[in-house]
Amino acid sequence: MSDSALVVEQNYEQLKNLALQKHGEIKEKPYVLVGTATCGRAAGALGVLDTFRNEIDNRQLDVNIIEVGCMGHCYAEPMVIIYKPGFPPLCYGSVDEGKAARLVTDFLIEDDPCFEFAMAALEPNDLFPTFGDYPRGVYEQKVILADCGLIDPENIDDYLACGGYGALAKALAMKPEEVIAEIKDAQLRGRGGAGFPTGIKWETCHDTPGPLKYVICNADEGDPGAFMDRALLESNPHQVLEGLVISACAVGASQGYLYVRAEYPLAITRLHTALEQARAKGLLGESILGSSFSFDIEIFKGSGAFVCGEETALIASIEGHAGIPTHRPPFPAVSGLRGKPTLIDNVKTLSYIPHIVQKGADWFKSIGTPNSPGTAVFALAGKVVGTGLVEVPMGTTLRTLIYDVGDGIKDGKTFKAVQIGGPSGGCLPESALDISIDFDSLREAGAMMGSGGIVVLNEDDCMVEVARFFLEFVQNESCGKCTFCRLGTKQMLDILTDITKGHGRPGDIELLLDLAEDIKTGSLCGLGKTAPNPVLTTINFFRHEYEAHINEGRCPALMCKDLITFHISAEKCSKLCDACVGSCPVEAVYTRPDMLKAIHLDKCVKCDNCLTTCRTLYDAVIKKSPPAAEEGVS
Amino acid sequence: MSRKVTITIDDRQLTVPEGEKLLWAALDNGLYIPHLCGFRESERPAAGCRLCFVEVEGHPNPVTACTEPAVEGMVVMTRSPRVDRLVRTAFELIISNHRLDCANCAKNGDCELQRIAKARKLKLKLTRLRQLVKETPVDDSPQSFSYDASRCVLCGRCVWVDHNKAKVGAIGFIRRGISRKVSTFGEVCLTDSRCTQCGECVKVCPVGALTFKEAADK
Ligand SMILES: Cc1cc2nc3c(=O)[nH]c(=O)nc-3n(C[C@H](O)[C@H](O)[C@H](O)COP(=O)(O)O)c2cc1C
Numbered sequence: 001m002s003d004s005a006l007v008v009e010q011n012y013e014q015l016k017n018l019a020l021q022k023h024g025e026i027k028e029k030p031y032v033l034v035g036t037a038t039c040g041r042a043a044g045a046l047g048v049l050d051t052f053r054n055e056i057d058n059r060q061l062d063v064n065i066i067e068v069g070c071m072g073h074c075y076a077e078p079m080v081i082i083y084k085p086g087f088p089p090l091c092y093g094s095v096d097e098g099k100a101a102r103l104v105t106d107f108l109i110e111d112d113p114c115f116e117f118a119m120a121a122l123e124p125n126d127l128f129p130t131f132g133d134y135p136r137g138v139y140e141q142k143v144i145l146a147d148c149g150l151i152d153p154e155n156i157d158d159y160l161a162c163g164g165y166g167a168l169a170k171a172l173a174m175k176p177e178e179v180i181a182e183i184k185d186a187q188l189r190g191r192g193g194a195g196f197p198t199g200i201k202w203e204t205c206h207d208t209p210g211p212l213k214y215v216i217c218n219a220d221e222g223d224p225g226a227f228m229d230r231a232l233l234e235s236n237p238h239q240v241l242e243g244l245v246i247s248a249c250a251v252g253a254s255q256g257y258l259y260v261r262a263e264y265p266l267a268i269t270r271l272h273t274a275l276e277q278a279r280a281k282g283l284l285g286e287s288i289l290g291s292s293f294s295f296d297i298e299i300f301k302g303s304g305a306f307v308c309g310e311e312t313a314l315i316a317s318i319e320g321h322a323g324i325p326t327h328r329p330p331f332p333a334v335s336g337l338r339g340k341p342t343l344i345d346n347v348k349t350l351s352y353i354p355h356i357v358q359k360g361a362d363w364f365k366s367i368g369t370p371n372s373p374g375t376a377v378f379a380l381a382g383k384v385v386g387t388g389l390v391e392v393p394m395g396t397t398l399r400t401l402i403y404d405v406g407d408g409i410k411d412g413k414t415f416k417a418v419q420i421g422g423p424s425g426g427c428l429p430e431s432a433l434d435i436s437i438d439f440d441s442l443r444e445a446g447a448m449m450g451s452g453g454i455v456v457l458n459e460d461d462c463m464v465e466v467a468r469f470f471l472e473f474v475q476n477e478s479c480g481k482c483t484f485c486r487l488g489t490k491q492m493l494d495i496l497t498d499i500t501k502g503h504g505r506p507g508d509i510e511l512l513l514d515l516a517e518d519i520k521t522g523s524l525c526g527l528g529k530t531a532p533n534p535v536l537t538t539i540n541f542f543r544h545e546y547e548a549h550i551n552e553g554r555c556p557a558l559m560c561k562d563l564i565t566f567h568i569s570a571e572k573c574s575k576l577c578d579a580c581v582g583s584c585p586v587e588a589v590y591t592r593p594d595m596l597k598a599i600h601l602d603k604c605v606k607c608d609n610c611l612t613t614c615r616t617l618y619d620a621v622i623k624k625s626p627p628a629a630e631e632g633v634s
Numbered sequence: 635m636s637r638k639v640t641i642t643i644d645d646r647q648l649t650v651p652e653g654e655k656l657l658w659a660a661l662d663n664g665l666y667i668p669h670l671c672g673f674r675e676s677e678r679p680a681a682g683c684r685l686c687f688v689e690v691e692g693h694p695n696p697v698t699a700c701t702e703p704a705v706e707g708m709v710v711m712t713r714s715p716r717v718d719r720l721v722r723t724a725f726e727l728i729i730s731n732h733r734l735d736c737a738n739c740a741k742n743g744d745c746e747l748q749r750i751a752k753a754r755k756l757k758l759k760l761t762r763l764r765q766l767v768k769e770t771p772v773d774d775s776p777q778s779f780s781y782d783a784s785r786c787v788l789c790g791r792c793v794w795v796d797h798n799k800a801k802v803g804a805i806g807f808i809r810r811g812i813s814r815k816v817s818t819f820g821e822v823c824l825t826d827s828r829c830t831q832c833g834e835c836v837k838v839c840p841v842g843a844l845t846f847k848e849a850a851d852k
Contacts, residue, residue, distance in 0.1 A: 480814030
């Protein structure tokens, strides 16, 4: 081993031992982890945190309280984990202030672990099941989410104690070419959407000569409903930082940027803390860990436009220009920020890097499929029971993801489609559920991996409206520079809007298909190139719904307001109940002389209130499509 | 750029500077390729109008000629069913948001849209698509020219000369998506802006958005 490699190793070991020592001290007494990432906060985690603090203070207990990130179980936020010597670490879900107070008195003071609130234990034991005993735990395989929600994102020692920055120490002792070879061999593909081989991009940037190079972490995450990157930044910021430093060391960059959207204030705060702590430990800045490599990172707050996540627009935005994409080539790896070779990688992509450097390419390839090794991280949302952040091996089927990991469809409804890949992903039907989740299979099916948004749709979702909704999003987010995206998506949106309002015309479907194809091939950037996907897939798999709208003025899912009317079934309605009358905001529901209820269609605003109110009582309110006449009115 | 390469465009062998963009190589040799935003002096092609598609042998899809550098031995075709289809759709999209009314346009007879329509046998009339034009007031404030935003095709040539040739900085692109337009800062009329009325922008407008007043009187 060379002298400098020895210095790096010694410095790293010193940091790690110090961290382990502190970590050991914490573990000697009970401690409580409260998940206070954005998702936990939205569910009331800060109130729970206060309760723990007050109760523990008031009773003068010697218990540490630590704020952590997100464990991914959105449906069960706020989540709390309690470590008490003598018990397995236990995780509690849907904790409120009352439960928090009970956990202090019953568990921390007494020895009753309140199993009635517990979700799972974190370690195998004789008392309580672990996450691995549930289907979700069986199918999940956590790599980059493994420590999220378990380690303190604001304490670098927690990360160091788990072996963090060990990959950086290892990479510093390697030649840049060796690091790149490992990433190439691992066949890691970019998780920002396109799935481009990361190692090849690194090699291009490395091989482009130049005294000044940049690396950028793309944390613009603009997909509606997607929050994987936010969770990673809030829960384990050092994992991303370590990946970014390794990438800089591999390509020879001296300056890095974290491009984070301004709507992520907590992520930005935690990143600032992480950067400061890393600098203080010599893991960033001049001669990192005593090596000859110097590198620092700056946070850049993104303006929030979706298209700024596109790499050339992102670069323009950092340069102070409007976030508008430019033609590639040149690719950023050759000529990027300020004309210098620039490596841009997504948050998730970078998070894998320390794991690959530590455990090797073969380990990484042992997970997933040959063409898409590793895991996939998804934000599971929509009409599925177990919403949240999940990490499964590539190659898992959509069916497993939805029915086993996500625990099936909510409220006993029937599955209709899954929208995968973000706003410009595709909608796949039941018949596609056995498709393997990987970059190539999804693209073949007309959808895409995207950055990992998954929305599950059920029988109540109209597929024309779904397509219209997503197209409206991309149309609003179009920068307007190129003809196909600016005007083509607008033309498509107008046609779809007409169809959902009952003004569809024969030939509309063909025109949509023609425009979609041209927009895909003709657009300048990825936004336009993928914008038609929701329309193409819904026409491909649910053409009959389009036809019903256009030819019969009928919305089969009874969702499009202009194509439905509300009625009350006289057979089901009860003379003794008038809940629906009270629920109506516009006095459209009235009591007939025979005491049954009915709806004045001319007054009805189709708000769904009466239907929702009656559903659990008599289920007498029904929707009809195409619109029907009011009973008794001719 | 001194090295020359030989390329073939539509079966014609041409000797052109290496790296020259195909659009200029073709135009310089009398081969017309539709284009609006392509602007020779501009260092980085905007590639926004999406009209200059050509087929290049070995490329899976048509490429924009304004961005594609000439490489030795390259074989290019300015027409193919795929190219024609893309150009037709792009053209129709552009005129769906361009106030046509050619008879009352100062550029009638000297308009790049008319030229494209003629070269590619396209109708200057909407058949498939919807009319998206919004009526906007014409800015008549300058002495010698006027600006009709409803005829603007967003090619950006005026913005480029304003910034790089006249070096005034009176106009620029504002807003996003379908609302994108060329405007003065704060959307004031041209005479209330930094505009010096040098007229450079008018000279490069390919359509009837920026027109000299005497031309209109003719
Ligand atoms: C409209 C649009 C939006 C994008 N948004 C993001 C984003 O939010 N985050 C991201 O990492 N990549 C985004 N990308 C992809 C980036 O251009 C780029 O491919 C990616 O950052 C490369 O990183 P990777 O190789 O790790 O995936 C977007 C692309 C397009 C076309």
